[in-house]
Amino acid sequence: MSKQSDIELAKTLEEERRMAMQTGDADALEQMFDDELHYTHSFGNADSKADYIAKFRKGGFIYHELTCTVDTVVRRDDVLIVHGAMWSRATVAGQDRIIDNATSVVWSKTGGSWRLLVFAPTPIKR
Template sequence: MPKADLADEVRRLIEALEQKRYSAMLASDVATLEDLLDDDLVYTHSFGERDDKAGYLKKVANRFFIYHEIHYSSERIVVRDSCAIVAGIMRAKATVGNAAREIDNSCMAVWGKSKGQWRLIAYQPTPLRK
């Protein structure tokens, strides 16, 4: 398969994985997230806190994050060998802890392929408004 075709195939796969991840976040689906997240995950939140995989999944399981709606777009997906970087926008209405939040972020997601499976390695949002 030509290199450009392979990159397009990976982009489509990563877009599907992003959709699956956001759907799992909306549903508080820990099992799906467990499968999608890399063991070395670095997940940064809108206010700068960071979680590893275990910490993030614990918060999802305990419903620390409750997403009421999520809208996202992947504006650009860059593919290099076993790495894909997604630059996009994520907007959501959520309850975080006990606080209602409206989230409006530019974001970067890094996916890596390990042992034949693509997994999210890192996520970094940047708030677009306060």
């Protein structure tokens, strides 16, 4: 697969994730998250797939605005390593926040479908 199509694939996957997060679609997130997901948050705490989905369903993460960018993509067989950024205006555990992060995201193709395996943000200090 060409580098350009890897970038397009990553943009598609990230847009699907962004839309599900912003619209509150827990079922879509559950389908796109790998069972071994490691989701690190901006403050360093992390969730498994089950923990993230449970918190999401209870309104623990409400994304009022959310943008994700894809800057670079490295592909190794059925693994995409995506570097980009995520900015959002969100309510997290009842607190309004602005989230501004550089991100490293790992997607893995499992059973014929791409699944989010790792999300790792780094807060951007402006």
